[in-house]
Amino acid sequence: MTRARLCFFGLSILLALAALLVAMPAMAVAPKTHTMLQPDTIEVGDTTILTMNVSPGNDVTSATLATLPNGMTVVGQGLSPSFQISIVNGHMQQVVTARAQFRIRATREGTFTIGPASVMANGARVPGDRVTLKVVARGTLPPQQMNPLDPFGLLGPNSPFSDQLQQQQQEYEPQVPIDPKFNLERARDTGTFLHATVDKTQAVVGEQITLSVWVYADVTQQDPELSDPHEVGTSDFLRQSVMKEAATIERTAYAKVGGRTYAVALLRKYALFPLHAGELDITPMRIRSSRGGERQSEPLKVRVTEPPMEHRPAGYVIGDVGRFTVTADVTPREVERGAAISVTVDVTGIGNVPSSLVVPARPGVTWLDPEVKDDLHVLDEKTAGAPDLWGGSRHFSYVVEPKKEGDVDLGEITLSFYDPRTKAYDVARAALGTVHVKPGVAALPPDDTKLFMNMPGLRKQMAGMHASAGHLDDSNVFFGLLAMPGALFGIALGSRRAARAWKERATERKTSPVAELKNRLRAQATAMEGDDPRAIDGATIRVLEAAAMAHASVNVRGVGGEAIASVLTRAGVSSDDAGELRDLLEACAAARFSPDGAELDDVRKRAERARVLAKKLEGGPSAPLSGGEASR
Amino acid sequence: VKRLGAVVFAAVLGASANLRADDASESVSSLSGGEASLFADGVKALEEERPNDAVASFEALADRGVVDPVASYDRGLAYALRVRASAEQPGDLGRAAHGFEEARALTDDPHLAADAQSALAMVRGEVSRRKAREGVTVDMEQHASPWRTLTRTLAETTWVWLAVVAAFALGGGLFLRWLATAARARAGAAIVIAVSAPLMIVTAALARSARSDRLYLHEAIVVSPSARPSDEHGIVLPQATPLPEAARVEIASENGGWTEFRWGSLDAWVPAQTLRPLAKRE
Numbered sequence: 001m002t003r004a005r006l007c008f009f010g011l012s013i014l015l016a017l018a019a020l021l022v023a024m025p026a027m028a029v030a031p032k033t034h035t036m037l038q039p040d041t042i043e044v045g046d047t048t049i050l051t052m053n054v055s056p057g058n059d060v061t062s063a064t065l066a067t068l069p070n071g072m073t074v075v076g077q078g079l080s081p082s083f084q085i086s087i088v089n090g091h092m093q094q095v096v097t098a099r100a101q102f103r104i105r106a107t108r109e110g111t112f113t114i115g116p117a118s119v120m121a122n123g124a125r126v127p128g129d130r131v132t133l134k135v136v137a138r139g140t141l142p143p144q145q146m147n148p149l150d151p152f153g154l155l156g157p158n159s160p161f162s163d164q165l166q167q168q169q170q171e172y173e174p175q176v177p178i179d180p181k182f183n184l185e186r187a188r189d190t191g192t193f194l195h196a197t198v199d200k201t202q203a204v205v206g207e208q209i210t211l212s213v214w215v216y217a218d219v220t221q222q223d224p225e226l227s228d229p230h231e232v233g234t235s236d237f238l239r240q241s242v243m244k245e246a247a248t249i250e251r252t253a254y255a256k257v258g259g260r261t262y263a264v265a266l267l268r269k270y271a272l273f274p275l276h277a278g279e280l281d282i283t284p285m286r287i288r289s290s291r292g293g294e295r296q297s298e299p300l301k302v303r304v305t306e307p308p309m310e311h312r313p314a315g316y317v318i319g320d321v322g323r324f325t326v327t328a329d330v331t332p333r334e335v336e337r338g339a340a341i342s343v344t345v346d347v348t349g350i351g352n353v354p355s356s357l358v359v360p361a362r363p364g365v366t367w368l369d370p371e372v373k374d375d376l377h378v379l380d381e382k383t384a385g386a387p388d389l390w391g392g393s394r395h396f397s398y399v400v401e402p403k404k405e406g407d408v409d410l411g412e413i414t415l416s417f418y419d420p421r422t423k424a425y426d427v428a429r430a431a432l433g434t435v436h437v438k439p440g441v442a443a444l445p446p447d448d449t450k451l452f453m454n455m456p457g458l459r460k461q462m463a464g465m466h467a468s469a470g471h472l473d474d475s476n477v478f479f480g481l482l483a484m485p486g487a488l489f490g491i492a493l494g495s496r497r498a499a500r501a502w503k504e505r506a507t508e509r510k511t512s513p514v515a516e517l518k519n520r521l522r523a524q525a526t527a528m529e530g531d532d533p534r535a536i537d538g539a540t541i542r543v544l545e546a547a548a549m550a551h552a553s554v555n556v557r558g559v560g561g562e563a564i565a566s567v568l569t570r571a572g573v574s575s576d577d578a579g580e581l582r583d584l585l586e587a588c589a590a591a592r593f594s595p596d597g598a599e600l601d602d603v604r605k606r607a608e609r610a611r612v613l614a615k616k617l618e619g620g621p622s623a624p625l626s627g628g629e630a631s632r
Numbered sequence: 633v634k635r636l637g638a639v640v641f642a643a644v645l646g647a648s649a650n651l652r653a654d655d656a657s658e659s660v661s662s663l664s665g666g667e668a669s670l671f672a673d674g675v676k677a678l679e680e681e682r683p684n685d686a687v688a689s690f691e692a693l694a695d696r697g698v699v700d701p702v703a704s705y706d707r708g709l710a711y712a713l714r715v716r717a718s719a720e721q722p723g724d725l726g727r728a729a730h731g732f733e734e735a736r737a738l739t740d741d742p743h744l745a746a747d748a749q750s751a752l753a754m755v756r757g758e759v760s761r762r763k764a765r766e767g768v769t770v771d772m773e774q775h776a777s778p779w780r781t782l783t784r785t786l787a788e789t790t791w792v793w794l795a796v797v798a799a800f801a802l803g804g805g806l807f808l809r810w811l812a813t814a815a816r817a818r819a820g821a822a823i824v825i826a827v828s829a830p831l832m833i834v835t836a837a838l839a840r841s842a843r844s845d846r847l848y849l850h851e852a853i854v855v856s857p858s859a860r861p862s863d864e865h866g867i868v869l870p871q872a873t874p875l876p877e878a879a880r881v882e883i884a885s886e887n888g889g890w891t892e893f894r895w896g897s898l899d900a901w902v903p904a905q906t907l908r909p910l911a912k913r914e
Contacts, residue, residue, distance in 0.1 A: 315688030361719025452716045456747035459702040472792045481796045485803015
């Protein structure tokens with residue numbers, strides 16, 4: 001073998017090895033594909049679904065279908081991941097499969113070769129298989145029985161309702177170790193269901209809450225195929241996944257739920273950091289399961305408060321919760337004016353490490369915005385003291401420009417935080433020390449210190465606020481005072497008018513017939529105490545006249561004889577009383593003017609009768625008689 | 633009538649004396665040691681030109697619910713110093729203006745009020761200057777309605793007592809008009825009635841307006857350099873210019889992290905964190 005041949009042979013081997021090395025990774029991750037067409041025979045105008053499953057499908061990004069034959073059109077397509085949990089001999093496995101689907105409509109008869117469909121995975125094209133579709137004339141195929149739950153075949157061949165018979169697997173309880181901490185009293189859904197938990201329902205703003213979403217699968221049924229996941233809603237939180245690999249499901253354990261054995265897998269685990277106080281909602285995670293359609297976890301609530309005000313250090317920023325340490329480095333320590341100093345600050349700890357720091361600003365020292373690098377992750381359980389704790393470090397690189405010469409004290413970086421474990425505040429500090437600034441050749445920067453130069457001086461003594469003075473218009477006294485003068489005037493005016501009216505009424509009362517009757521009765525009583533019959537009769541006559549006036553409104557004075565009775569009767573006085581009054585008047589008049597005078601006893605009897613009659617009339621006249629009756 | 637007048641006068645005096653007694657008993661208890669220490673730390677940091685530390689101390693004081701015109705004023709100074717020290721953070725000018733506005737509103741000390749006013753003018757001047765650099769002219773002071781302007785010309789208490797005096801003048805005029813027999817006295821009484829009746833109505837209305845402002849008017853300062861007015865759905869109003877930092881706005885309502893505000897003729901929404909409400913005397 002010549003040297004040239006040897007070289008050529010060696011080069012060929014090297015090239016072959018290089019090609020193998022290049023090809024090996026691709027070979028190592030080459031996913032398996034499975035293509036199917038269902039149904040494979042359709043009538044003109046109908047649709048069929050081409051499904052291409054790629055497993056593992058974690059890295060599948062897109063799917064395409066090669067140019068279709070004439071008479072075929074794609075009327076819909078989709079690409080979705082599905083998670084399959086397999087339980088084989090008591091061991092749980094989980095596979096992520098990418099499923100690309102194409103709905104194809106045929107518009108002419110014939111037998112067609114379709115495909116291949118292909119997907120892009122890890123930047124490489126992965127083709128599927130070709131399939132054959134037979135399209136026959138309309139009305140050729142026997143009528144299909146319509147699925148009442150999917151009448152239009154929209155859910156495709158993997159519809160959760162299409163294989164109910166398959167789901168009715170043999171029900172047996174495998175002998176597997178049960179982890180009681182996952183046991184539940186009852187299943188949230190049949191077959192497969194989601195269950196969400198938080199490690200705490202009360203926290204302060206910025207404190208880590210660990211949210212876990214578990215999938216429970218009944219081991220006596222077919223392995224669940226999970227697809228179309230919709231994440232939990234955590235808009236009020238900063239969310240960090242604490243799972244080793246976010247796209248996978250972690251096998252966990254077996255548990256008893258309502259007496260049945262379930263495989264439990266961890267679907268999601270997040271560290272949540274509340275962004276504000278209040279009753280914060282975590283909305284359910286939703287996922288489509290091949291066992292019974294959509295499943296969703298329970299909605300959760302977390303009560304979040306601000307850390308206590310007591311002992312809160314100045315400069316504390318709400319949300320800085322955890323345990324942190326701060327270290328800083330300043331280089332160089334001696335610079336010329338105008339040169340830059342590098343200040344690096346590392347914040348390390350457990351919790352949501354603050355994304356910004358308050359730098360010790362001083363006049364004559366300019367701090368530029370920092371460059372920030374993160375190294376945040378789930379902390380090791382041994383070092384953090386508890387599992388699933390989020391933390392790490394943030395590295396802040398500042399460029400600082402001193403603008404004045406001499407020794408410049410840069411101050412210190414401080415970070416106040418609240419430690420929920422000890423329920424106390426703490427302050428992490430890193431002193432930056434002094435930098436010596438030498439005179440430099442750089443021109444002085446614009447004198448920005450002129451800004452606010454004439455600002456008034458500070459005050460060193462608090463004013464000692466007092467509660468605002470009581471306001472008169474906050475009480476009804478104000479309205480009382482407003483209304484009082486007018487009201488007093490009104491009262492005075494009204495009182496005067498009332499007094500006047502009362503006076504007038506009193507005067508009226510004095511001259512009324514009833515008052516007159518009372519006066520005459522009193523006069524008659526006085527006359528009766530004496531021995532003068534004429535005087536008594538006179539008083540009796542006046543009583544009778546007044547009684548007629550007061551109670552029947554009839555003035556009988558000057559009316560004589562029968563006319564008195566007639567007038568009184570018309571006025572409503574009973575005929576007996578009218579007759580009695582007439583008789584008494586006549587008797588009194590006769591006796592009064594008799595030359596012989598009258599017996600005192602008779603006179604008194606008449607007087608008594610007159611008083612009785614007056615009393616009787618006081619009861620009011622009876623209903624007045626009609627004109628005819630009065631005249632009779 | 634004389635006796636009645638004496639009774640009324642005694643009642644007024646009694647009511648007034650009662651209110652005074654209440655005022656005296658309502659003074660707030662003195663600050664705790666921690667709060668006094670925070671104030672002292674803030675002042676010391678300001679003297680040593682450490683604005684961040686000063687801001688931290690005065691903000692901690694505010695977080696503890698301490699409402700004091702001097703603390704507000706010094707807080708404004710701390711933010712202004714931070715701007716001056718080239719360590720400005722977005723919103724510092726607005727927060728400085730907030731401190732000065734609050735001090736001006738809370739203080740009874742005319743010197744402090746004048747200093748706060750002067751500092752406020754400087755801060756707003758700086759905001760205007762920056763806006764002018766961007767080619768935007770802003771009017772920081774949006775004028776209130778004539779009625780509100782009139783209401784603010786005198787203190788609420790003054791309007792109250794003016795209304796009361798007018799009411800008594802009206803009452804006196806009515807009595808005089810009623811009782812006097814001399815024509816000149818009756819004419820004078822008529823004039824008193826004609827003047828005092830509308831005066832009482834107007835001053836009482838102004839007193840009520842001032843009270844309404846005191847109880848229900850909530851104002852805030854824009855503490856963001858980029859507060860863009862939006863509609864109630866959070867969509868930025870295309871024709872509205874951004875609110876200038878340090879502007880004083882009236883809060884109309886709050887809903888889900890958004891605040892409805894009025895600024896001049898503009899009625900819009902901004903994220904709640906872009907406004908900082910002004911403390912009021914309680």
